Amino acid sequence: MYTLDQVKCFVAVASHLHFGRAAEELSMTQPPLSRQIQKLERFVGVTLLERDNRRVSLTPAGEAFLVNARMLLAVSDRAPRDAQRIAAGQWGRLSVGFTAASGFGILGSLVSVIEDRLPGIDLDLHEMVTGSQLENLAEGHIDLGIGRLEVPPQEIESELLLAERLMLAAPERHPLALLDRPLHRSDVTGQPLILHSATKATYFYNLIVRHFPIDHHMIKHSLSQVLTMVNLVADGHGIAFVPESTSLLKIPGVRYLAFADLTDDVVELKALWNSQSRNPALQRVLSVIRD
Amino acid sequence: MYTLDQVKCFVAVASHLHFGRAAEELSMTQPPLSRQIQKLERFVGVTLLERDNRRVSLTPAGEAFLVNARMLLAVSDRAPRDAQRIAAGQWGRLSVGFTAASGFGILGSLVSVIEDRLPGIDLDLHEMVTGSQLENLAEGHIDLGIGRLEVPPQEIESELLLAERLMLAAPERHPLALLDRPLHRSDVTGQPLILHSATKATYFYNLIVRHFPIDHHMIKHSLSQVLTMVNLVADGHGIAFVPESTSLLKIPGVRYLAFADLTDDVVELKALWNSQSRNPALQRVLSVIRD
DNA sequence: TGGAATAATGCACGAAAGGCATCGATGTAC
DNA sequence: GTACATCGATGCCTTTCGTGCATTATTCCA
Missing domain, CATH: 3.40.190.10 (Periplasmic binding protein-like II)
Known part of the structure; x- marks a missing residue:
């Protein structure tokens, strides 16, 4: 196998058509450059450069090799940089x-x-x-x-x-939505409730049970998707606990209510x-x- | 700069995810393979393979490098073969x-x-x-x-x-085209002649002068393109000498005549x-x- | 806890690459 | 026509690099 250094040597000589100046560009002396070219040609099995003791020229085979050689250098240059960028997380x-x-x-x-x-x-x-x-x-x-x-x-x-805060989603005609005083946690007691599933939405279930006096007889549905819950609220099937950001979801017939005695960002x-x-x-x- | 051998080592290890088997494929022992990979990584400045003393895996940077590495091997394999084919004249x-x-x-x-x-x-x-x-x-x-x-x-x-033979192109109503005997070289004497230019079509000029008794007073035009000459013949401006292959050119009003006393392939x-x-x-x- | 598997490391040898000096050939100038 | 300049090739030496063998270190598994 030949080396990328040999390819680099070849491209330099093919570009300058002059061994001395190519060697200078490569920061080496001319003799080893000649040898690298010889070695490359020996491997390829073909004369790539016609050396006339006075002028250097590319053979047809050399011209074809030059095309591939430039591609090799381009890829060999890009490969480490790509790897470095990915390692640095830029890519x-x-x-x-x-x-x-x-x-x-x-x-x-x-x-x-x-x-x-x-x-x-x-x-x-x-x-x-x-x-x-x-x-x-x-x-x-x-x-x-x-x-x-x-x-x-x-x-x-x-x-x-x-x-964020935990809020209550209620049908707009629901008694809790029509209160003329601040809503408190104890107000939910006895109301038909659409609650998160204890198994599929454990986090919400535990959070709500921890903060509210839940009467398990009032649970009408156990769900895991907030959107479904709010839709059921809109249809008047009960009230539900939702994170504040859900209130961005403007569903007709649903009002979002804050609790006066639960202002911490618990969700x-x-x-x-x-x-x-x-x-x-x-x-x-x-x-x-x-x- | 790294070497194509190192790239080949890397691709082998990345393919097998196992240094020992990669070394076997590369017909070398495992220790130098490890060192080649280390050297490549040192040059790139990035860990390409995660070695866990028990399993080998590619890092994200290694995966990106692998893509370029395979391209390098493909091009480095094609380059010498292209050059060889061109040198052999196959391409x-x-x-x-x-x-x-x-x-x-x-x-x-x-x-x-x-x-x-x-x-x-x-x-x-x-x-x-x-x-x-x-x-x-x-x-x-x-x-x-x-x-x-x-x-x-x-x-x-x-x-x-x-x-090929040298033939005469004549208008179809020309006296020489209407002869009831074989045509001879001497018959052209005195006929208006459309001849090749002595400077622009030297070959034909010399050839014709060598074989025919040309009366220079009868030369009406000196031309270099056969097609033009035959067109002038069709228009009745004179006769012209043409190579036999020109008779493939079927121009209305032109007849191609062979000389009975010039059967050699002189053109x-x-x-x-x-x-x-x-x-x-x-x-x-x-x-x-x-x- | 001991053995198998596996990559890394120490060491020695041979090959390869690079620099310096020089050669050989070819074109150029007086 | 001869001397000189140019330029790639070659000989030689030193340093570096690649490779194989033997061994180590670690981890997985029985």
Whole structure:
């Protein structure tokens, strides 16, 4: 096999048609340059340069080789730079798993910021529930998750993206929507309730149970998708707890009500990633998220 | 700079994700393979392969490098083969200069034969008079000429392509066209004559003067292009000498007549080339022509 | 806990690359 | 026509690099 150095030598000589000046460009002396060309020609088995002791010229075979040689140099030059850029996280691909709920609020601005600040990074967006995000993170199928959970499992790191209030979605003619005083947590007692599933939407279920006196006899539906819940509210099937950002969803017949005695931002949205991840783009994206 | 051997090592390891088996494929032992990879990574400045003492995997940078690496190997493999094929004359480009007259007869079949027998060779066809062919051959602008001349100059070699009879082109109502006996050379004496130019079509001029008793008072036109001459014959301006192949040109009002006392193939068409030519395609074409 | 698997490292040898000096051939000038 | 300049090739020496063998270090698995 020949070497890229020999190719570089050949291109230099073919460009100058002069061994001495080519050697100068290559920062070497002329004798080893002659030998490198000889070696290359011996490997190729063909005379590439016609040396006339007075003038140097390319043979037809040499001209054809020159085309490929320039391509080799171009690719060999690009290859390390591509690798370096990817290692530095300037280039790359990031698979992101996000919950449908996060899509209402933060996802759009997150994508905008990344496209703006890290133009070399392509995002693959996949909607999935938090549980799937954890599985896919563990198996390396996605690099970043955007979801809700209290305590991430082993090897999954997390960072708070957003915290918001918990609100009540109620039909506009519902008694709680027509109160002439501030709404309190105890007001929900005894009302027909559309609640998150304890198994499929554990985070919300636990959060709500922790903060409200839930009468389990009043639970009419157990769901996992916020949009479905709000639609059921619109149809008058009951009231539901939703994060504040859901109120961006203007559904006719639905009013969003704040609790006077629950003003803390208790609903959290977290960025999730595998601490074993070797994707440099992830670190870049995380540092952008932190700003 | 790194070497193509290192690239080959990297691709082998990246393909097998196993140093031992990659080394086996490369017909080398494992330790130097490890070192080649280390060297490549040191040059690139980036970890390309994650070695876990138990499993080998590609980093994102390594995956990007692999794409370029495979391209490098493909080009580096093709480059010598292209050069060899061109040197062997299997591939290449041949510039051919030909006279308009040769275009009537042999050129078409010549092109067909070359396209059939040497499919890798592209022909550039340029119509030019023999004198221009000689100039362009000397300067290397064309590789092969097809023309008529008696003695080629220094450094130009030639080979007879075709020899044919010299015939007379006469208007169909011309007395010589209406003879009830065989035509003889002496019959042309005294007839208005359309003759080749002594300077622009020296070959024909010398040939005709050598074989016929030309009365210079009867020369009505001196021309260099056969087609023009035959057109003038059709218009009744006189008679003209033409090579037999011209009779393929069916011009209304023109008859082609053979001389009973000149049956030799005296008109020659030659292949011409520069003996200094380094174009391997030329040798291939010449050997095909000789068949 | 011991053995198998696997990549890294130490060491020695031979090949290759580079620099310096020189040769050989060819064109140029007086 | 002869002396000189130019320029690629060659001889020789030193340093660097690639390779194989033997061994080490680590981890997985029984």
